[in-house]
Amino acid sequence: WAENNEIKADYPKEYGEAAAAMDGAEISYDNQRYAPAKTLAEEVSTTLSDDFQKKVLADRAAKIEAATQPASTPAPTPQQQASKDQAADAARAKADAAMADAQSRMAWANENGISSDYPGEYKKASAAMVDSFVSYGNGQYNTATAWAKEVSTILSDDFQAKVLADRQAAAKAAEAEQARIVAAALADIDNAQARYDWAVSENAENNYPELLGKGGSELEAAKAALSAEDYKGASDKARAALVSLSGIKAFAPLPEKYVVRLIPARRDCLWRIAEYDFIYNNPLKWPVLYEANKKTFKDPSNPDLIFPNQVLVIPSIKGETRSGTWDPKKTYNPLPKK
Structure with missing residues (x-):
C-alpha cells in the first residue's frame, strides 16, 4: 500500500521507519529468528496502521478539495448558500454516477477472476474504489468522483475487451493443445496395435508369450484410458506397450x-x-x-x-x-x- 500510494514522498519519516523495520524483519526471518521478525513486522503494521492510511486519504482528499475552493470567502448570503448547496448536490449526483459505473466494473472484475489473472490492474482498481468510498463518506464528492473515474479508467471497456481477447486466445490454444494430445494418443495406440498385430502374425504367442502378454495388457490399459478421456495416460501406456512389443522378433x-x-x-x-x-x-x-x-x-x-x-x-x-x-x-x- 505504501509503495502504491507514494508514501515515501509525502510521509518520509513514517516510510523510513516502516522500511527499516521491514528489512530487519526479513533478515531475522531468513536467519530463523522468528521472535524478532514478528516484533519488527508488527512495528511495520503499527507505523502503516489503518488509522494512518485513513489519515493519508483524508489529508490528500482535503488538499484536492482545498484546491477547488477559493482561499477565503466571506459568509455566504442566502442566495449564495442556496447556490453552494445546489453545487454540492450536483457534485454528489456526479459522484453517484461515477461510483455506480466504477462499482459495476469492479463487479465485472470479481466475477471474471481479474484478481488472479491481472493482479496489478485489480489491485490498483480496488484501492481506488476504497478511496472513492472514503471520500464520498467524508462528503468530498469531487474527490470521490476522481477516484471512481480512476477505477473506470483501469477497468475500461478496452481493458475488458483485452481480457476477453486474451482468454479467447488462451481457450483456442488450450483447445489446439487438447486436440494435439488426443491425436498423439490415437497415433500411439495405432502404433502399438500395429506392432501387436504383427507380433501375433509372427507366432509371438508361442515365440514370446511373456512379452506378447505384457504388451497386450498395456495396450488394453491404453485403450481404457482413452475411453476415460485420460489422453496423456493413454499415450504413456501405449508407448509402454510398444516398448514391450518391440522386444518381439520375427x-x-x-x-x-x-x-x-x-x-x-x-x-x-x-x-x-x-x-x-x-x-x-x-x-x-x-x-x-x-x-x-x-x-x-x-x-x-x-x-x-x-x-x-x-x-x-x-x-x-x-x-x-x-x-x-x-x-x-x-x-x-x-x-x-x-
Missing part, C-alpha cells in the same frame, strides 16, 4: 537344449539331430553335440547310445544366440546349411 531364439524324442519312423540320433534346421541344419556337425554332451551319456564312448527324454546341450557354432529348450510350437530361423 523368430524365437534358437534353442540351447533339445530333449531326445521317441520317433518310431525316424529315430533320433546325433546325426539326425544335428541335421534339424533349428539345431545346425547340417548332419556333419553331430560331433559338436557329442563332445558337448558325452559326459552325460550312459556310455560316454558310444555316441550312438542316446535315449528318449535325454537332454542335450546345443553349443553355439556361429555366434548365434541360443536360449531355452526346443519347442515344436515355436518358429525358428534356421542356420545356413554350410
